[in-house]
Amino acid sequence: MHKNRGPVYYHDYLMLNQFLDCQKPLSQKFADKENPEAHDEMLFIIVHQAYELWFKQMLHDLNSILKIFSQEKVADHELGTVVQRLERIRKIQVMIGGQLEILESMTPMDFLEFRNLLIPASGFQSTQFREIEIKMGLKTGDRQSIDREFFLGRLSEADREKLISFENSPSLFKQLEAWLERTPFTISGEFNFWNEYQNAVSAILAEDEATVNSNLAKLSEQEKAMQLANLKTTKETFASLFDEEAHQKLVSEGGRKLSRKATLNALFILLYRNEPMLALPYQMMSLMMDIDENFTTWRYRHALLAQRMLGTKIGTGGSSGHTYLKRAADNNRVFVDLFNLSTYLIPRSRLPQIPPAVKRQLNFSV
Numbered sequence: 166m167h168k169n170r171g172p173v174y175y176h177d178y179l180m181l182n183q184f185l186d187c188q189k190p191l192s193q194k195f196a197d198k199e200n201p202e203a204h205d206e207m208l209f210i211i212v213h214q215a216y217e218l219w220f221k222q223m224l225h226d227l228n229s230i231l232k233i234f235s236q237e238k239v240a241d242h243e244l245g246t247v248v249q250r251l252e253r254i255r256k257i258q259v260m261i262g263g264q265l266e267i268l269e270s271m272t273p274m275d276f277l278e279f280r281n282l283l284i285p286a287s288g289f290q291s292t293q294f295r296e297i298e299i300k301m302g303l304k305t306g307d308r309q310s311i312d313r314e315f316f317l318g319r320l321s322e323a324d325r326e327k328l329i330s331f332e333n334s335p336s337l338f339k340q341l342e343a344w345l346e347r348t349p350f351t352i353s354g355e356f357n358f359w360n361e362y363q364n365a366v367s368a369i370l371a372e373d374e375a376t377v378n379s380n381l382a383k384l385s386e387q388e389k390a391m392q393l394a395n396l397k398t399t400k401e402t403f404a405s406l407f408d409e410e411a412h413q414k415l416v417s418e419g420g421r422k423l424s425r426k427a428t429l430n431a432l433f434i435l436l437y438r439n440e441p442m443l444a445l446p447y448q449m450m451s452l453m454m455d456i457d458e459n460f461t462t463w464r465y466r467h468a469l470l471a472q473r474m475l476g477t478k479i480g481t482g483g484s485s486g487h488t489y490l491k492r493a494a495d496n497n498r499v500f501v502d503l504f505n506l507s508t509y510l511i512p513r514s515r516l517p518q519i520p521p522a523v524k525r526q527l528n529f530s531v
């Protein structure tokens with residue numbers, strides 16, 4: 166704990182003289198008889214600055230999480246810190262989402278009063294937002310080509326280089342993947358969980374097939390074809406879990422990002438999350454999904470705000486506006502593979518029994 170080093174004055178500590186001098190509406194600077202200051206530009210600046218401040222805090226927490234994960238081994242208590250900081254990021258997201266509502270108290274006509282003065286500046290150029298995206302695991306190469314152009318094309322040379330350099334360090338996604346790959350428990354001595362799970366899945370799929378076959382006579386040709394096709398897809402989806410080649414094919418087609426080993430271990434955590442040792446890892450994966458989902462929700466919310474303010478006009482940064490933002494909301498997801506793990510869940514009653522020796526490792530009690 167630090168000792169007090171003498172009196173501190175509130176204004177100095179928070180540097181309020183500088184901080185509160187950073188809101189300079191352009192419509193005030195260029196005001197004349199025909200074009201008076203636009204009252205709502207102050208709100209526009211303050212909401213954006215508040216966002217940037219919270220982005221700074223999110224990055225402060227995200228960077229510390231990346232540092233913890235960069236170690237060869239993550240100690241249990243450090244996993245607790247990761248969960249606590251992810252939870253904070255999630256709470257910040259929820260809170261800043263509400264600020265769009267305050268901005269919506271500005272009408273589209275009020276916005277028009279100063280919008281032209283902003284061109285070509287745009288949220289496109291929020292390097293902190295981009296840094297969060299990249300550090301979470303969204304690479305420039307993952308974006309659709311037109312979006313990639315928007316992503317880099319509107320930035321200064323220095324900002325562009327800085328962002329590209331972040332892509333060379335492991336993202337949260339990559340670090341989670343490496344951590345999951347190191348997770349023990351699924352293969353131990355005689356016990357190979359995946360053989361047991363595969364047997365359980367085969368039995369369930371055989372039952373499904375029997376049900377479909379027994380109902381075929383009652384169905385039209387079209388319904389029959391549809392049900393058989395569904396069954397085939399389900400079988401193939403499960404098969405890809407156990408077949409490295411099929412998994413790699415999905416990865417190369419962009420249908421999957423997480424390695425097969427990491428996927429299997431993440432699934433194990435999901436299936437046995439009530440085991441004490443897996444509770445924290447489950448909470449961590451859950452928070453990563455929450456954060457991903459909150460980003461998507463924010464993107465949709467922001468796309469609607471843009472539509473409300475601009476209709477079908479292009480953005481100040483030159484994109485198609487609402488259309489571009491909606492596409493980014495649909496595509497820019499990081500932890501989709503964790504969401505899709507639900508495909509592989511099977512009823513609790515059919516879960517393979519974990520042998521006592523492995524169960525003991527998953528419990529805190531001795």
Ligand code: HEM
Pocket residue numbers: 212213216217268276286287288289290291294467470471474475479480481482483484485486487489490493
């Ligand atoms: C009147 C309110 C707002 C309007 C009309 C608006 C409109 C737009 C539009 C049209 C774009 C697409 C790029 C372009 O062509 O300019 C964009 C991008 C963006 N805006 Fe806003 N925006 C508003 C408020 C905000 C706020 C409060 C934030 C908070 C930081 C924000 C952050 C962003 C970000 C990060 C992007 C880049 C998104 C991406 O490329 O995925 N915007 N905005």
